[in-house]
Amino acid sequence: MKDVICFENCTDTSIAGMELGHIVSETACMGDVVSIRSCESISIRECGLFGCGRVGVTANSSSDITVADTEIYDCSSMAFDLFDCQGVSFENCDIHDCGENGDDYDISDSSDVSINE
Numbered sequence: 181m182k183d184v185i186c187f188e189n190c191t192d193t194s195i196a197g198m199e200l201g202h203i204v205s206e207t208a209c210m211g212d213v214v215s216i217r218s219c220e221s222i223s224i225r226e227c228g229l230f231g232c233g234r235v236g237v238t239a240n241s242s243s244d245i246t247v248a249d250t251e252i253y254d255c256s257s258m259a260f261d262l263f264d265c266q267g268v269s270f271e272n273c274d275i276h277d278c279g280e281n282g283d284d285y286d287i288s289d290s291s292d293v294s295i296n297e
Contacts, residue, residue, distance in 0.1 A: 183213070184212070191219065196276075201229060201230035218242060230253050236278060249271070262290075
C-alpha cells in the first residue's frame with residue numbers, strides 16, 4: 181500500500197481539518213500517512229492521522245514543518261520519522277498507540293525540532 185498523501189518539492193502548502201489514514205486490510209500496509217520530501221513551509225493542522233500504515237508523518241530533506249492540534253494514532257511503526265530536516269514543530273498534538281511504546285518517533289540528522297504535546 182502507498183502513502184495516503186505525499187508532498188514532494190512543495191513550498192507553502194497546508195492541510196487542515198482532515199482525517200487521513202489506512203484502514204486495516206487483508207494485505208500489509210507499508211505506506212506512511214503523510215510523506216514530506218524536499219519541501220519547505222508545510223503546515224498540518226487540526227487533522228487526524230491514523231492507521232495500519234508505517235508512520236503518521238515522515239519527512240526527509242525538508243524545513244519549516246508545523247504539525248499542530250493533530251491526533252496521530254494507531255500507526256504500526258511510529259508516530260513520526262524525521263531525517264535531514266530543520267525547523268520542525270509538533271504543537272498540541274495527541275500522539276498515542278503508535279509503535280511498540282505507544283508514541284515512538286525517530287529523529288536523525290535534523291535540527292531545531294520541538295515536541296510540545
